Amino acid sequence: MALTKLRPAGQGFVNGNRNLFINGAMQMAQHGTSKAMAHDGNTSVYVVDRFTMAFGGTHEQLDGTYAQVADHPLSANGKSLKWTTGTAESSYDADEYLYVAQKIEAQNLQSINNGNSNAVPITLSFYVKSSVTGTFALGIYKEDSTTRIFNRTYAISSANTWEKKTITFAGDTSGGGIVNDNGAGFWINWHLAAGSNAKGGGSNGAWKNYGGLSDWADGQATNAIATTGGATWQLAQCQLEEGDVATQFENEDLGTTLRKCHRYFQKVFAGADNRYLAGTSPNIFWNATNTDNGGITFVETMRAAPSFSYNALKLRSPYAGDYTIGSLTANAITVNGLTTTTAGSSGSSNERVVYLAGTGTSSYYEIDAEL
Amino acid sequence: MRSYSVNITKAKYLKPRAIGDEPSVNSAILATIDSTEMSIPLDPANRHYAEIMRQVAAGTLTIEDAD
Numbered sequence: 184m185a186l187t188k189l190r191p192a193g194q195g196f197v198n199g200n201r202n203l204f205i206n207g208a209m210q211m212a213q214h215g216t217s218k219a220m221a222h223d224g225n226t227s228v229y230v231v232d233r234f235t236m237a238f239g240g241t242h243e244q245l246d247g248t249y250a251q252v253a254d255h256p257l258s259a260n261g262k263s264l265k266w267t268t269g270t271a272e273s274s275y276d277a278d279e280y281l282y283v284a285q286k287i288e289a290q291n292l293q294s295i296n297n298g299n300s301n302a303v304p305i306t307l308s309f310y311v312k313s314s315v316t317g318t319f320a321l322g323i324y325k326e327d328s329t330t331r332i333f334n335r336t337y338a339i340s341s342a343n344t345w346e347k348k349t350i351t352f353a354g355d356t357s358g359g360g361i362v363n364d365n366g367a368g369f370w371i372n373w374h375l376a377a378g379s380n381a382k383g384g385g386s387n388g389a390w391k392n393y394g395g396l397s398d399w400a401d402g403q404a405t406n407a408i409a410t411t412g413g414a415t416w417q418l419a420q421c422q423l424e425e426g427d428v429a430t431q432f433e434n435e436d437l438g439t440t441l442r443k444c445h446r447y448f449q450k451v452f453a454g455a456d457n458r459y460l461a462g463t464s465p466n467i468f469w470n471a472t473n474t475d476n477g478g479i480t481f482v483e484t485m486r487a488a489p490s491f492s493y494n495a496l497k498l499r500s501p502y503a504g505d506y507t508i509g510s511l512t513a514n515a516i517t518v519n520g521l522t523t524t525t526a527g528s529s530g531s532s533n534e535r536v537v538y539l540a541g542t543g544t545s546s547y548y549e550i551d552a553e554l
Numbered sequence: 555m556r557s558y559s560v561n562i563t564k565a566k567y568l569k570p571r572a573i574g575d576e577p578s579v580n581s582a583i584l585a586t587i588d589s590t591e592m593s594i595p596l597d598p599a600n601r602h603y604a605e606i607m608r609q610v611a612a613g614t615l616t617i618e619d620a621d
Contacts, residue, residue, distance in 0.1 A: 225588045227560055365599055476571075487599035492592045513593035514570045514581035521593075524570065551592075553601060 202433045203292065203305070204285055204371075205443045206232045207421040209262040212251040213450045213549075221246035222272075229553060231264045232444040233285050234418075239399075240279035240378065245272040245409055255419055256310040256345035263310075263419035266375065268412055275406040277380040280399060282372045283418060286554035288486060289327060289361045289368035295425055297368075298328065298360025306351045307371065308429035310419040313339050317405035320377065320387065323352055324370040328359025330393040332386045334374075336402040345419070349429040355390045365486050367554045371423060375416055377403035445483035450549040453541020457499060460548060463523075463539045468498060468506060473528045475537055479513075480520040481550060488516045489550035491523075496548065498528060499540035506530030506537060518552075560587050565606055566618040568593065580620055 211232040218228045222242035228249050229235050236249045247268040255261025264283070272279065296302045307321070322334030333355070337348045361368045377400035384397030391398065408414045420432050453460050466477035475498065481489075491513035498506035509527020516522075523539065539548070564586040572578040583594045587602055594602045609615035 227588075488595035488597035490592045490594045490600060490602045492590050512568050512582070512584055514568050516582060516593065516595035516597075522570065551602070
């Protein structure tokens, strides 16, 4: 009988589920595939699940587009996230800053022993492409216990060319650690621009207590993304893992990624006119008050009780047709579901069993428990 | 703690309809955030609620009483 030599467990194997990021492949974009951002409009936006982009300070002219795009360093059909500047900021003021981040839930970071003498290093690997060359800051910001920060820098050497970057952050043995709860453990920040007040605090190169805005993007050497109309910055294949070695990017099946994303955000489309929305329960329309109470059960337990919003919904009775909704609000919101209340509705004059239904392809409800 | 940068233009407490003699209490906030109307739970771990409370504490936002 042939013998097979086995390696002891933990030696030489690369185990699955290593990526501390969720949706590092940028595959999921429940929030939409493109959103406009503007100094006088939306300044904090999600598009690709779990990755947010934000303007900080008071920009006066800046606007642009944050999108999921079909452009990838390795795959012909892979995805990346992309910022494209529209109107540029005419000059970058001291209080202004611009960044992309993923906030990692504290409970998912307990294995790195943050704040203990045995804290382990973590390694970040990603692909980046930009029309702007230069030195960019990226870093870790930790809010729990003593607020701590650690920035490092990377260089974009060639314009409009995918480059792979690998950066290791030493484990933090100070600062009191990360509380084992559902709050934000780490913010992993890619800085795109930083005014003079948003750098210079000494956080570039080592962990330190957060001393205010001057630590936020220490090391950022260019603001040209924000001050150049049409400038672009793209990010793909992000992986954050324990240890000081970047292993091969972990390709995760889409179902697993979607389930993880659902803990933070769920968007449910009706798909067409008259279609009932998944997760909603039937309820009774009371003609005396033109109201009804219904319910929604979430497909995944949320991180925290979520915010609820909707677009283009109606009440529909299998027996009496449609009711136009005056207002739709949610209460008794938990991590598993909520109660809906409609008011000021109109339609049939009879009491009927009704469901929340769509009026077209743009009809949806969404629940948001992002960090 | 760094704040979540959003524009909140309206906030009003929501109460479910009372059932019988049971008193109805505030259970959510109806707010307009970045031009979107949302029902927001009274959960400090919810980023929208946390930001509403931050703006209330800063004196830049008032939450209206429920109807």
